[in-house]
Structures are given as C-alpha cells and as structure tokens.
Amino acid sequence: MQQNSTYIPPANDFVFNLTAYPPGKPITQLSRELGIPEEKIIKLASNENPLGMSPKAKQAIQNLLNSANDGIARYPDQFALSKKIADRCQIQQNQIVLGNGSNNLLDIAGKIFLNKQTNAVCAEFAFSVYCLATLAANSQIRIAKAKDFGHDLSAMYDLTDENTRIIWIANPNNPTGTFLPHQEIYEFIKKVNQKFQNSVVIILDEAYNEYLPPEKRGDATKWLADFPNLIVSRTFSKIYGLAGLRIGYAAMSAELAELFHKIRTPFNANNLALLAAEVALDDQEFLSQSYQINAEGMTFLEQGLQKLGFDFIASSGNFITMFCDPNLGQNAADINQKLLENGVIIRPLMGYQMPNHLRITIGTKEENQRFLETLAKIMKK
Numbered sequence: 001m002q003q004n005s006t007y008i009p010p011a012n013d014f015v016f017n018l019t020a021y022p023p024g025k026p027i028t029q030l031s032r033e034l035g036i037p038e039e040k041i042i043k044l045a046s047n048e049n050p051l052g053m054s055p056k057a058k059q060a061i062q063n064l065l066n067s068a069n070d071g072i073a074r075y076p077d078q079f080a081l082s083k084k085i086a087d088r089c090q091i092q093q094n095q096i097v098l099g100n101g102s103n104n105l106l107d108i109a110g111k112i113f114l115n116k117q118t119n120a121v122c123a124e125f126a127f128s129v130y131c132l133a134t135l136a137a138n139s140q141i142r143i144a145k146a147k148d149f150g151h152d153l154s155a156m157y158d159l160t161d162e163n164t165r166i167i168w169i170a171n172p173n174n175p176t177g178t179f180l181p182h183q184e185i186y187e188f189i190k191k192v193n194q195k196f197q198n199s200v201v202i203i204l205d206e207a208y209n210e211y212l213p214p215e216k217r218g219d220a221t222k223w224l225a226d227f228p229n230l231i232v233s234r235t236f237s238k239i240y241g242l243a244g245l246r247i248g249y250a251a252m253s254a255e256l257a258e259l260f261h262k263i264r265t266p267f268n269a270n271n272l273a274l275l276a277a278e279v280a281l282d283d284q285e286f287l288s289q290s291y292q293i294n295a296e297g298m299t300f301l302e303q304g305l306q307k308l309g310f311d312f313i314a315s316s317g318n319f320i321t322m323f324c325d326p327n328l329g330q331n332a333a334d335i336n337q338k339l340l341e342n343g344v345i346i347r348p349l350m351g352y353q354m355p356n357h358l359r360i361t362i363g364t365k366e367e368n369q370r371f372l373e374t375l376a377k378i379m380k381k
C-alpha cells in the first residue's frame with residue numbers, strides 16, 4: 001500500500017533517530033527478489049540450528065495441538081518452564097524471568113534501568129541489540145574499543161561512571177565469536193561492584209553458552225549468590241533450535257526479577273514456546289548432535305576458508321566471521337552479492353562497522369560444502 005506521507009507522528013523525538021534491527025535475509029525474501037526457488041536457497045545468516053528443532057519438542061507441540069482442548073485458546077502459564085530452569089541452575093524459581101526471545105529481556109532491562117540521564121556501556125563489535133535497547137530507552141551508549149575484535153573489559157571499566165546503569169557483555173560475542181574466560185568476567189564484576197557499590201547492573205548474555213567446549217564452559221548463574229546486580233541471559237533460539245517460537249530466559253536476584261515482572265507484558269512467552277522449551281531442555285541427544293555438527297562444521301569451514309586464502313576470527317559460537325582483504329582482491333560486498341545470486345545467504349556486517357567481514361553460520365555438512373564451493377567458484381572468476 002502506497003501512502004502519500006505528510007503525517008508526522010506525535011512520537012518521542014528520540015524515536016525518529018532510532019534504526020530498526022536489520023535481520024538476516026529470509027529465504028522467502030531472496031526467492032522473491034531474485035526468482036530463485038526456495039528449495040535451492042540455503043541460509044547461513046542468523047545463527048539458527050541447521051538441524052531444526054528437537055524432534056521430541058516437535059512431537060510435544062504436535063500433541064498439544066492435537067489434544068481435545070488444544071491449549072492455544074488458553075493464556076499461557078510460565079510455571080513449569082521457569083521451575084525447570086531454576087532447578088537446573090540450582091536457584092529459586094523467583095530468580096528466573098522468561099522472555100519472548102532473550103532479546104525481549106534485554107529490551108525490558110533497558111526500560112527498567114535506563115533513562116536520558118544515565119548511560120550504558122558495551123564493547124565495539126558487540127551484539128547490536130545492546131545499542132538498540134539502550135537508545136530505545138532514550139539513554140546514552142558508551143562503546144569501548146575492542147581488543148582483537150573481543151571485549152576489552154578494562155576499557156569498559158574505564159568508560160563506566162556514576163551514571164552508568166548497565167554494562168552489556170556478550171560471551172561468546174556475536175558477530176565476532178570472541179570468548180572471555182569466565183574468571184576474567186567474574187573479576188571484572190567484582191571490580192565494578194567495589195567501585196560502584198552495585199549501582200551498575202551487569203548483563204551477561206550467554207546466547208551461545210551451550211556451544212562452548214567442556215573446558216571453556218562455566219555456569220555464571222553460580223555467581224548470582226555473590227552479585228545481586230548480575231543478570232545472566234540465555235536463549236532457546238540457538239542450540240535448542242527454537243528461534244521461530246521466540247523464547248529465552250534470564251537468571252538474576254529475586255529483587256531484580258520482581259522489576260522485570262512489572263515491566264514485561266503479561267504473557268510474553270506463548271504456549272507452544274513454553275512447552276517446546278521445556279522438552280528441548282531435556283533432549284540431550286539432540287543437544288549433543290547439535291553440538292557435534294557445529295564443532296565439525298567449524299573445523300571444516302576454518303580449513304576451507306584457509307585453503308581459499310581467507311583469514312577469520314577464531315569463534316566459540318555457531319558461526320564464523322571471515323575477513324575479506326581488499327588488498328588481496330577479496331571484496332566483501334561483492335562476495336556477499338555473488339553468494340546471494342547463487343542462493344547462499346550469509347550475513348554482511350556493515351551495520352557493525354565491519355565492512356570487510358562476513359559472518360557465516362555453521363550449517364549442515366552439505367550446506368557448509370555448498371558455501372565453500374560457491375565461494376571458490378566466485379573467487380576463481
């Protein structure tokens with residue numbers, strides 16, 4: 001529908017200056033744009049699980065839909081899932097808040113803690129939602145220079161002041177895949193708390209936690225006993241394969257959780273998502289399979305990129321960010337465009353001020369092969 005727009009909405013001034021989150025290009029959109037049949041397109045652009053969702057979770061929601069009273073007409077009850085997560089983390093149920101994706105929780109945090117007089121601190125090349133959630137609360141974002149594309153905690157500490165209300169940390173970070181040892185983050189929080197007496201909320205976003213190899217894995221929810229101002233957010237969108245259902249959670253002190261419940265919309269997690277997440281949490285077989293295929297795919301892509309003469313950032317997530325060196329004739333925008341023309345969707349990173357980098361989600365073996373073959377073909381011409 002075309003509209004002759006002369007209307008200026010009576011919105012808050014700062015809203016006009018926001019930019020919307022640019023999602024990875026959907027398969028359906030590329031199909032519409034270039035006329036490529038959907039089944040010929042692969043998408044390695046949004047860090048989704050290439051195996052889909054847990055078959056047990058799928059069965060559970062099918063059963064729900066098939067049940068006499070299909071459970072959709074009723075408003076959702078968050079009890080079972082939040083209980084299960086709390087038990088897993090060995091914390092109280094009133095320390096868990098569920099969200100419509102973990103993004104929802106990051107946004108709520110912005111609303112709770114930020115305003116025009118305050119600021120939030122994040123790292124250069126950090127997940128873009130931190131900046132969006134901060135600006136959407138009409139607050140100021142302070143960006144600490146990255147160190148080797150990762151968070152520089154001491155630079156973040158230096159940017160923190162008495163008006164800081166949130167420090168955003170992604171571990172591993174997206175889109176760079178960089179990882180900070182847990183102990184470093186623990187020491188950082190301790191240092192911040194000593195100086196600012198818990199007046200800064202630390203949001204530790206662990207969307208890719210489950211992809212960490214055992215020797216790197218840690219459980220930051222264990223720190224909640226030490227830090228009443230810590231929020232650990234996790235999601236069912238990545239290894240659990242439920243991105244389309246929108247469900248995530250955050251663990252925090254009961255005092256913080258109470259505030260989240262006041263600001264969140266009443267039913268911010270739907271029946272299908274709640275049930276699927278509950279079942280997916282227990283599907284060890286699917287989780288190990290997803291972990292395994294990612295580990296193998298990561299090695300395969302690293303070796304393939306190396307062979308084709310591309311550098312990349314070592315990643316602890318389910319994606320890898322490659323560097324296109326213009327001096328070697330590797331033009332990121334060009335490569336992205338040609339991949340699209342060949343039905344391969346990856347993620348360009350202009351929005352992150354990384355115009356020479358491209359992020360590729362680890363896919364199935366076949367998808368990874370198709371990506372590398374297409375890239376090889378493009379570079380030969």
Ligand SMILES: *Cc1c(COP(=O)(O)O)cnc(C)c1O
Nearest residue numbers: 101102103127174207235237248
């Ligand atoms: C994908 C992602 C999320 C989670 O998004 P959802 O809203 O849960 O789908 C959060 N943080 C980071 C760093 C991510 O990459």
